[in-house]
Amino acid sequence: MKTNDLILQTATKTVVFIILLFALHIFFAGHYYPGGGFVGGLLTSGAIVLLLLAFDVKTVKKSLPINYRLMIAVGLLFAIGTAVGSFLFNVPLLTHAFGYFTLPLLGKTSLHTAVLFDIGVYLCVVGATMTIIETIGVSE
């Protein structure tokens, strides 16, 4: 039986961008509002899972050529980098710092090194979730 998933694929192409934008918002709102790296990473992997459901593994690999195991390593490197970077300023391990900067478009913004640690959490969560789903979920 031939199946035609035109409605699912067209809806996915629209909804994935909304989910990714929501994940980005949750990630960057994590300091002042509920959210953070963990929920943002899970939502991002949810968007990729929706792509996997609507299309197949080969198409998604072609459009998102990401090595998820390398992604876990890069995330851990980010977390360790922010931890070890505090040694450069003669402060205890994992001491974070922040400051106010004037950015061209956003104006006065407070930048915090905890965001770099959160990026590590985000990359680790996305990498681990997608590795699990791609190795267990795919039927041969």
Add this chain to the structure above:
Amino acid sequence: MLDIIFKIALVGFSLSSLILLIRVIKGPSVPDRVVALDAMGINLAAITALVSMILNTSAYLDVILLFGILSFIGTIAFSKFLEKGEIIENERRN
């Protein structure tokens, strides 16, 4: 006054979820259960909205959108499993 209305609506959504739970438990076929679970997820989002209005906070607004997204993805995964027998295909053949 508004608080009483919110609580009446909360009781209504709870009764609706309870009736859907009966459909989940003794639904004759699997698609009945899937549709009932989808409707229960949407009811849960509505209950979260009402609770966030009763508690007078906007911290739960992200949860509502999250419930919608998760319910959508879960229902699609279940219906693809019912239609094709596999959820994630290696290569689409049609």
